[in-house]
Amino acid sequence: MAGTALTEPQVCTNIATLAAEALRKEVWLTPKPGLVDSANNGSHSDMDLPMFLRSIGAITPWLHQFYRLGQQDAAQPATAMLTRIRPAGLACEQAMFSATNGINTHKGGIFSLGILCTAAGRISARQQRLTRTALCAEAAALTQGLVERELQHCRQPVTAGERLFQAHGMTGARGEVQSGFLTLRRHVLPYWWTENQPERRSLNALLRLMAFNPDTNLVSRGGLSGLHFVQDYARRLLKNGWQKEDLQAMDQALISRHLSPGGSADLLAISTVLMAFPQ
Ligand SMILES: CC(C)(COP(=O)(O)OP(=O)(O)OC[C@H]1O[C@@H](n2cnc3c(N)ncnc32)[C@H](O)[C@@H]1O)[C@@H](O)C(=O)NCCC(=O)NCCS
Numbered sequence: 001m002a003g004t005a006l007t008e009p010q011v012c013t014n015i016a017t018l019a020a021e022a023l024r025k026e027v028w029l030t031p032k033p034g035l036v037d038s039a040n041n042g043s044h045s046d047m048d049l050p051m052f053l054r055s056i057g058a059i060t061p062w063l064h065q066f067y068r069l070g071q072q073d074a075a076q077p078a079t080a081m082l083t084r085i086r087p088a089g090l091a092c093e094q095a096m097f098s099a100t101n102g103i104n105t106h107k108g109g110i111f112s113l114g115i116l117c118t119a120a121g122r123i124s125a126r127q128q129r130l131t132r133t134a135l136c137a138e139a140a141a142l143t144q145g146l147v148e149r150e151l152q153h154c155r156q157p158v159t160a161g162e163r164l165f166q167a168h169g170m171t172g173a174r175g176e177v178q179s180g181f182l183t184l185r186r187h188v189l190p191y192w193w194t195e196n197q198p199e200r201r202s203l204n205a206l207l208r209l210m211a212f213n214p215d216t217n218l219v220s221r222g223g224l225s226g227l228h229f230v231q232d233y234a235r236r237l238l239k240n241g242w243q244k245e246d247l248q249a250m251d252q253a254l255i256s257r258h259l260s261p262g263g264s265a266d267l268l269a270i271s272t273v274l275m276a277f278p279q
């Protein structure tokens with residue numbers, strides 16, 4: 001099937017390289033409440049940082065593949081693209097599962113970053129300027145109608161995302177990409193430079209994500225009250241000012257409730273990639 005076989009390795013600094021770096025930066029960033037980081041495994045008993053690094057190694061060639069597929073098929077209508085890249089998306093998930101012995105380390109990240117890399121390939125093949133605005137608009141075009149097709153018309157929910165749409169109308173990773181990363185454009189990117197120090201900048205972006213992102217990971221583990229607990233906690237820290245100790249305390253609070261803002265971790269990586277491009 002198209003895109004499931006990896007072609008020649010391509011060594012180039014493009015969005016796929018940036019995306020892999022962003023994933024690496026995300027996992028090393030510490031302290032991240034409830035998430036795997038360099039201090040602990042957060043609310044996860046089945047994964048750790050070396051496993052995330054192995055997962056990133058397995059995913060990286062596929063990120064280049066998404067970019068190439070986007071370039072190759074730039075003349076195809078945007079709405080035809082998802083069918084074209086889905087086999088590569090599933091093969092990438094399989095590569096991740098092989099590297100992690102079946103643990104879901106990056107399913108959400110593969111979906112969002114895969115579409116972003118495809119979007120970049122299409123834009124560059126059209127000789128258009130790679131900007132944040134163009135990337136978000138193209139990601140939205142590639143996933144137009146996805147929520148309706150896969151969530152509204154889903155009779156028998158299998159995945160957490162499908163179940164949470166039926167239960168609460170949450171659109172999860174699909175909704176965020178289809179909106180052209182609206183949560184990021186509204187709540188994160190405009191505030192990116194409010195922190196001068198790079199590590200604080202990333203932690204502050206993560207806090208803003210935890211405060212505003214309707215993260216299905218939180219709901220699947222802790223229900224709507226789990227989501228609200230994390231959002232209220234993050235908003236309090238943003239309002240009162242925060243130090244690393246506050247994030248460490250928040251980490252313990254989330255661990256004791258088995259909560260993990262995995263969707264926000266994915267979106268942090270997306271933000272890092274987007275901020276590498278002009279507006
Ligand atoms: C769409 C996906 C994520 C389906 O997963 P699911 O139905 O469980 O959806 P759900 O929305 O709950 O998301 C799963 C993951 O996304 C992340 N996530 C959760 N909430 C959000 C959010 N608001 N915004 C962004 N990401 C989120 C989390 O890491 C979560 O574990 C994806 O796995 C899929 O369809 N894969 C098939 C492969 C594919 O088509 N890839 C596309 C080409 S790259």
Ligand SMILES: Nc1ncnc2c1ncn2[C@@H]1O[C@H](COP(=O)(O)OP(=O)(O)OP(=O)(O)O)[C@@H](O)[C@H]1O
Pocket residue numbers: 026027034035036037042044104105106107108109110160217221260261262263265266
């Ligand atoms: N540093 C990180 N730590 C933990 N999760 C992360 C991190 N970065 C990204 N994630 C995201 O979180 C998701 C994993 O969350 P989770 O373990 O809750 O999912 P699950 O395996 O579907 O559910 P469960 O473990 O409850 O059965 C992945 O899809 C991944 O994209």
